[in-house]
Amino acid sequence: MAKTLSIVIPALNEEGAIGSTIERCLEAREAIKEQAGLDNVEILVVNDGSTDRTDEIARSFKDVSVITFPVNQGYGAAIKEGWNQSSGDYLAFLDADGTCDPLFFANLCSVVRAESADVALGSRMGPDSKMPKIRRLGNNIFACLLGMLSGRRITDTASGMRVVRRDSLRHLYPLPNGLHFTPAMSARALLNDLKVIEIPMAYEERIGDSKLHALRDGFRFLKAIWAGVLCYRPESILLAAMIGCLTLTGLMAMYPVEFYINNGRLEEWMIYRFCACHLLGSIAFMLFLSIGFLSRVADIGPRRAEAARFWPHLISQTLNVRVMAVAIFVQVGMATMFLIPGITDYLQTGHISLHWSRLLAGAFLLCTAASSGIFTFLGEVVTSWLGQHAGRFPAKVKTNTLTVVHAPESQRLAG
Numbered sequence: 001m002a003k004t005l006s007i008v009i010p011a012l013n014e015e016g017a018i019g020s021t022i023e024r025c026l027e028a029r030e031a032i033k034e035q036a037g038l039d040n041v042e043i044l045v046v047n048d049g050s051t052d053r054t055d056e057i058a059r060s061f062k063d064v065s066v067i068t069f070p071v072n073q074g075y076g077a078a079i080k081e082g083w084n085q086s087s088g089d090y091l092a093f094l095d096a097d098g099t100c101d102p103l104f105f106a107n108l109c110s111v112v113r114a115e116s117a118d119v120a121l122g123s124r125m126g127p128d129s130k131m132p133k134i135r136r137l138g139n140n141i142f143a144c145l146l147g148m149l150s151g152r153r154i155t156d157t158a159s160g161m162r163v164v165r166r167d168s169l170r171h172l173y174p175l176p177n178g179l180h181f182t183p184a185m186s187a188r189a190l191l192n193d194l195k196v197i198e199i200p201m202a203y204e205e206r207i208g209d210s211k212l213h214a215l216r217d218g219f220r221f222l223k224a225i226w227a228g229v230l231c232y233r234p235e236s237i238l239l240a241a242m243i244g245c246l247t248l249t250g251l252m253a254m255y256p257v258e259f260y261i262n263n264g265r266l267e268e269w270m271i272y273r274f275c276a277c278h279l280l281g282s283i284a285f286m287l288f289l290s291i292g293f294l295s296r297v298a299d300i301g302p303r304r305a306e307a308a309r310f311w312p313h314l315i316s317q318t319l320n321v322r323v324m325a326v327a328i329f330v331q332v333g334m335a336t337m338f339l340i341p342g343i344t345d346y347l348q349t350g351h352i353s354l355h356w357s358r359l360l361a362g363a364f365l366l367c368t369a370a371s372s373g374i375f376t377f378l379g380e381v382v383t384s385w386l387g388q389h390a391g392r393f394p395a396k397v398k399t400n401t402l403t404v405v406h407a408p409e410s411q412r413l414a415g
Contacts, residue, residue, distance in 0.1 A: 006088030076181025
């Protein structure tokens, strides 16, 4: 079966570099085909609203397809339109500024084919890179952040030279139109446990002025990573917050518990610690229930890796009516044990002499019982919806990553 690599070159006012970049791609075609075992390599230039001679220079090459946007639509938009109009089984893009060697596509494409990878990217962070120090620092920060959130490590989240398997796009889309296209792709691929392989590559100084603004685009890169977390790993944020709250609760409760065990009483000043533990414990329990609820509704969201859902799915198993009914019964029963002496005292004397520690403990248990009831109800509502619309949701789950893409693009990529 014939295999084709489609190389898209997005270009905005790159008259100084576009010609040499295209020439290098054309010269590398045969070597790429031979080394990667391909039948064809096609090259598409997307002129993203350039106001200089970029379009004219690109059209002077016979074996290159040129797509022209009348006005600038963005780096990501140019790549997506190029992919949309391409015919390759493997999709690639290359910056037009002359910083990367097109021959390196042979390595990337070979790795994708040999390792059945979804994405292969060239890392600009190696010893042969001439990347400016400020951009190198930013890349290191974004790589560390994404690594902590995904549990996987790549060194260059914004590499402008990649090869993507076409049938993996359904797990990557939607992607933004701007320069944050590349970190958004990295975030979606890593957070959704797609197979990503990174290979160090040489990186030269660019020709012409950079379109990247460190502060503005750095903020967009962070937003792209955050959007990926919200899409694929929202429970991980809640789980980390829950663990933090439980840790603080345990640390604050340690001394009062030890004091009570040794002395059989509590000091009055300890009420402040009890109040803090009440607050943190209530938040931790709400986060626990929220994790289970999010895992329940994940079936109507995008496809997610099973490994990423293990703990949330385990927690969600507690949000069934039978388990939660038992939990609520136990919570209310224990609260009654703490509060009944005060209630009896009030009914008999009209006064309450109940110790504040019993009042706080009872209030905490009643709050958690109420939260359990509310989240159980919400969980049953979602289960009812899923059952009622069982015939419609599976199709959405399979294709939802393309639903926000314009129709022509969606139809082409789906095919």
